[in-house]
Amino acid sequence: MHQVVWTEYAAKPYEETINYLVDxxxxxxxxxxxxxxxxxxxxxxxxxNSCEKHPTKKHLxxxxxxxxxxLITFTKGNTVxxxxxxxxxxxxxxx
Numbered sequence: 001m002h003q004v005v006w007t008e009y010a011a012k013p014y015e016e017t018i019n020y021l022v023d024x025x026x027x028x029x030x031x032x033x034x035x036x037x038x039x040x041x042x043x044x045x046x047x048x049n050s051c052e053k054h055p056t057k058k059h060l061x062x063x064x065x066x067x068x069x070x071l072i073t074f075t076k077g078n079t080v081x082x083x084x085x086x087x088x089x090x091x092x093x094x095x
Contacts, residue, residue: 002048002080004041010071010082017069017085037065048075064088 006014014037021030040063043050051063051073060083063071072084 002045002075002078004044004080004082006082007084010085013085033066037071040065040071044073044080048073048080 018030018034021033049061051061054060059074061073063073065071068088070086070088071082072086074081074083
């Protein structure tokens with residue numbers, strides 16, 4: 001089993017997204033989003049290489065949470081680092 005670790009670079013945008021969902025939609029929407037994310041984190045604990053590989057940076061993976069959001073991860077040993085929380089509409093993972 002792998003340990004999943006948030007970096008500050010990923011945690012801050014995630015918190016901002018949760019706050020945005022609560023402020024602009026509802027607490028229920030934010031909870032559902034958080035549940036989707038937690039399901040993905042559970043998968044990463046067991047299968048850290050289950051997400052899409054970066055085409056040139058093979059050590060990075062993109063885990064799609066929703067149509068709009070993804071996590072970029074880096075696995076080293078028994079640790080999966082969540083290095084970036086991204087908006088899919090603004091980021092091109094292929095670069």
